[in-house]
Amino acid sequence: MTATERRSLSFVEVGEAVKGMRSDEVVLAISPAFADFFSQTIVGLPHAEVVRQMLAGIEEQEVHARCVRVKHSADLAVLAHTAAKLSGSGIGIGILSRGTTMIHQRDLPRLSSLELFPQSPLLTLETFRNIGSNAAQYAKGESPEPVPTLNDQMARPRWQAKAALLHLKETERVDKRCKPTEVTPDFSASATG
Amino acid sequence: MTNVSVVGVDIGNSTTEASVASIDSAGTVSYRGVALTRTTGIKGTVKNVEGVVKSVMWALDDAGISPADLDVILLNEATPVISGLAMETITETIVTESTMIGHNPRTPGGKGLGVGTITDFESLPEVGPGEPVLVLVPHIFDFDHVAQQINTAVLRGVNVTGAILGNDDAVLVANRLSVPIPIIDEVGRVDAVPVGMLAAVEVAAPGQSIRTLSNAYGLATIFGLDPEQTRVVSPVARALTGNRSAVVVRTPSGDVEDRTIPAGSLDLVGAKRSAVVDVSRGAVEIMAEVERVSPLVDVHGEAGTNTGGMISGVRQGMAELSGHDLDDVRIQDLLAIDTHVPQEVRGGVAGEVTQENAVALAAMVRTKESGMKAVAEAVESALRAQGATKVTAIVGGVEAEMAVLGALTTPGTDKPLVVLDLGGGSTDAAVRGIDDKTDATHLAGAGDLVNKLIDAELGLDNLELAEEVKRCPLGKAESFFHVRLENGAVKFFDKPLPSTTYARVVALGEDSMNPIPTRHSLERIRNVRRTAKERVFVVNALRALRAVAPAGDLRRIGFVVLLGGCALDFEIPEMIADALAPYGIVAGTGNVRGTEGPRNAVASGLVASYAARVAADHKPNESAAVRIMNEGVAAGA
Numbered sequence: 109m110t111a112t113e114r115r116s117l118s119f120v121e122v123g124e125a126v127k128g129m130r131s132d133e134v135v136l137a138i139s140p141a142f143a144d145f146f147s148q149t150i151v152g153l154p155h156a157e158v159v160r161q162m163l164a165g166i167e168e169q170e171v172h173a174r175c176v177r178v179k180h181s182a183d184l185a186v187l188a189h190t191a192a193k194l195s196g197s198g199i200g201i202g203i204l205s206r207g208t209t210m211i212h213q214r215d216l217p218r219l220s221s222l223e224l225f226p227q228s229p230l231l232t233l234e235t236f237r238n239i240g241s242n243a244a245q246y247a248k249g250e251s252p253e254p255v256p257t258l259n260d261q262m263a264r265p266r267w268q269a270k271a272a273l274l275h276l277k278e279t280e281r282v283d284k285r286c287k288p289t290e291v292t293p294d295f296s297a298s299a300t301g
Numbered sequence: 302m303t304n305v306s307v308v309g310v311d312i313g314n315s316t317t318e319a320s321v322a323s324i325d326s327a328g329t330v331s332y333r334g335v336a337l338t339r340t341t342g343i344k345g346t347v348k349n350v351e352g353v354v355k356s357v358m359w360a361l362d363d364a365g366i367s368p369a370d371l372d373v374i375l376l377n378e379a380t381p382v383i384s385g386l387a388m389e390t391i392t393e394t395i396v397t398e399s400t401m402i403g404h405n406p407r408t409p410g411g412k413g414l415g416v417g418t419i420t421d422f423e424s425l426p427e428v429g430p431g432e433p434v435l436v437l438v439p440h441i442f443d444f445d446h447v448a449q450q451i452n453t454a455v456l457r458g459v460n461v462t463g464a465i466l467g468n469d470d471a472v473l474v475a476n477r478l479s480v481p482i483p484i485i486d487e488v489g490r491v492d493a494v495p496v497g498m499l500a501a502v503e504v505a506a507p508g509q510s511i512r513t514l515s516n517a518y519g520l521a522t523i524f525g526l527d528p529e530q531t532r533v534v535s536p537v538a539r540a541l542t543g544n545r546s547a548v549v550v551r552t553p554s555g556d557v558e559d560r561t562i563p564a565g566s567l568d569l570v571g572a573k574r575s576a577v578v579d580v581s582r583g584a585v586e587i588m589a590e591v592e593r594v595s596p597l598v599d600v601h602g603e604a605g606t607n608t609g610g611m612i613s614g615v616r617q618g619m620a621e622l623s624g625h626d627l628d629d630v631r632i633q634d635l636l637a638i639d640t641h642v643p644q645e646v647r648g649g650v651a652g653e654v655t656q657e658n659a660v661a662l663a664a665m666v667r668t669k670e671s672g673m674k675a676v677a678e679a680v681e682s683a684l685r686a687q688g689a690t691k692v693t694a695i696v697g698g699v700e701a702e703m704a705v706l707g708a709l710t711t712p713g714t715d716k717p718l719v720v721l722d723l724g725g726g727s728t729d730a731a732v733r734g735i736d737d738k739t740d741a742t743h744l745a746g747a748g749d750l751v752n753k754l755i756d757a758e759l760g761l762d763n764l765e766l767a768e769e770v771k772r773c774p775l776g777k778a779e780s781f782f783h784v785r786l787e788n789g790a791v792k793f794f795d796k797p798l799p800s801t802t803y804a805r806v807v808a809l810g811e812d813s814m815n816p817i818p819t820r821h822s823l824e825r826i827r828n829v830r831r832t833a834k835e836r837v838f839v840v841n842a843l844r845a846l847r848a849v850a851p852a853g854d855l856r857r858i859g860f861v862v863l864l865g866g867c868a869l870d871f872e873i874p875e876m877i878a879d880a881l882a883p884y885g886i887v888a889g890t891g892n893v894r895g896t897e898g899p900r901n902a903v904a905s906g907l908v909a910s911y912a913a914r915v916a917a918d919h920k921p922n923e924s925a926a927v928r929i930m931n932e933g934v935a936a937g938a
Contacts, residue, residue: 168408168472215781215797222800251805
């Protein structure tokens with residue numbers, strides 16, 4: 109990535125999300141405040157780059173991607189499972205504003221998952237690319253190696269307070285009455301030197 | 302008293318089996334109970350006592366006989382062989398300079414063939430219009446930027462014919478280009494690719510493989526090679542066969558070497574003849590020499606070579622296991638098998654992997670007499686302590702003979718009969734002719750070698766998993782509720798499967814499902830499993846039968862009964878039956894006493910042979926037992 113480009117991301121709503129018919133798609137569900145109230149993850153990764161890398165990971169596997177915004181919950185399992193149930197392939201990804209991510213499959217119990225990335229401070233753009241890539245491979249019926257992740261015992265004490273605050277802000281934006289909406293990502297690149 | 306209660310105990314490498322029976326004075330046997338436990342310690346050592354006592358107690362319980370009423374316990378003289386394994390690669394592929402061979406990224410972009418000069422991505426703006434170039438892009442560049450720059454260059458009239466990327470970005474870049482070009486990605490060491498050289502990139506459509514770069518004359522056409530140079534590049538073309546994408550760089554002295562590692566030679570010492578054979582010549586020649594010099598007396602490896610290391614490793618392991626001096630360990634049989642192991646190419650730039658040839662060796666060592674007498678004494682005192690106050694322990698017979706006697710209780714068998722015991726470490730065969738003469742042979746290579754082959758060929762690096770792959774049929778978890786089995790059938794589940802198995806090839810155990818964490822397809826794993834079994838069990842079955850058959854003629858064997866753990870396998874018995882069918886042999890898994898399957902043959906044989914002696918003696922049982930025990934001691938000494 110070149111340092112001269114900085115992208116911003118906004119999601120344009122196109123209507124109520126419906127269940128996909130094509131079996132070669134992965135649905136990405138974003139949380140109520142993702143790329144909206146918040147614009148970066150807990151460690152400052154821009155949401156624009158996070159989404160771009162995940163979508164790139166899916167595209168590189170020649171699989172179609174679709175995005176939905178979930179407003180009725182800020183629970184990661186709900187997000188990911190909603191995405192999976194809307195996905196034609198049954199594979200969905202859920203992501204919270206602070207970066208915590210999950211790959212889900214529609215036949216699994218909600219509180220289970222295919223792959224869970226619970227330690228948001230340790231996730232890098234490369235991890236997000238791999239998450240997209242793995243989700244797409246599951247959609248194709250392949251058997252990818254689970255994405256390698258770091259594990260840091262100190263992440264919890266160090267980041268728990270900030271994570272709790274971010275989660276509080278996120279849940280403030282939950283609107284129980286809303287149904288998931290189909291959104292399209294709009295990247296606007298601006299050269300900032 | 303008229304009836305005597307006996308228990309026959311077979312101490313095997315992995316399981317200890319017991320059969321309880323009552324014998325009346327006429328020698329009529331009625332079997333009362335059986336039990337099976339895990340063998341404790343190494344077979345033939347006092348550590349076995351724990352397992353023996355446990356199995357006897359269980360068997361008595363099963364039969365409803367009180368320990369106090371047990372008269373005789375019969376143990377077998379264990380087969381005095383142990384076996385060891387070793388594996389060594391004998392070829393290696395070295396890439397000099399930077400021809401990328403075997404690099405097969407999973408998602409190349411675009412399709413077609415592109416030929417041009419390799420140009421660094423950053424100097425792309427300086428390239429003049431019309432020049433054919435292949436763009437080389439390091440990791441640091443983003444796919445959007447790369448696509449943009451290539452589009453700009455194409456607009457200026459530069460003839461961009463293809464691209465080589467460091468990142469896994471080929472499809473992303475290809476999707477963003479105005480003019481489609483073939484793109485290869487995931488090249489780990491972009492810095493090692495020589496800039497300024499003529500090169501060719503080829504990508505085939507999904508499901509297809511490349512045509513031009515895998516053809517020696519295709520390479521000759523692109524690079525304008527003369528016949529001598531074409532001869533040099535032909536290994537390159539061969540190495541690329543079957544790939545979906547490839548890059549070949551023409552460098553002044555670039556070469557792919559497919560070389561044989563000087564693996565060293567084996568010195569086979571036979572009873573009458575001896576021979577020296579080079580390990581790199583492969584399994585077929587080694588086995589031909591082994592057969593020629595047989596019976597083997599010992600085997601040495603050439604000092605200072607891989608083979609030398611391999612043989613001395615086996616020797617060392619066996620010396621430790623048996624407690625013998627290193628000099629007393631003599632290798633009495635050897636099984637060599639050709640195999641392929643995935644190895645990283647030396648000098649490669651993208652972590653390329655090729656299948657290198659390797660030879661796996663299983664060696665068998667005959668140990669000095671086993672410590673069965675000591676075991677018998679220890680078992681006796683341990684059982685007495687458990688309440689079997691009047692028990693006498695007897696070493697009742699040699700394992701091979703007892704196995705034949707037990708196998709003959711299988712319905713539908715007759716002499717001449719051969720017993721094939723397919724164990725973990727060795728393949729044992731015993732024959733009983735019409736004249737009741739018994740002959741036995743012990744060969745290296747069995748279940749453990751199959752595990753090793755599966756482990757190496759699939760690159761699992763996990764012998765327990767390899768054992769699972771060997772024992773269980775395969776399936777693929779296609780959803781959370783159904784598994785497609787290897788025979789094409791589908792099995793449905795009410796509850797969702799564990800998420801670790803989703804979309805994976807799994808080994809289907811009795812009540813477990815083990816995911817196999819590799820990218821190999823179900824067909825490939827199945828193929829590896831079946832060929833490993835064939836190369837070990839079918840080859841050894843034929844070798845063993847040739848060794849024991851009258852005059853080495855397989856047609857003179859009537860019946861073959863398979864025993865041992867591997868006889869319970871779901872495909873080995875039918876493989877062996879298929880291989881033996883042309884010789885008119887009836888082969889199948891044993892069913893000892895019509896009820897026990899391939900288990901308990903030796904234990905039943907011990908009881909049967911004891912009963913025969915009781916009947917022959919017509920004497921009070923106690924004194925017979927003592928007399929036979931004395932005979933046993935004399936025979937063992």
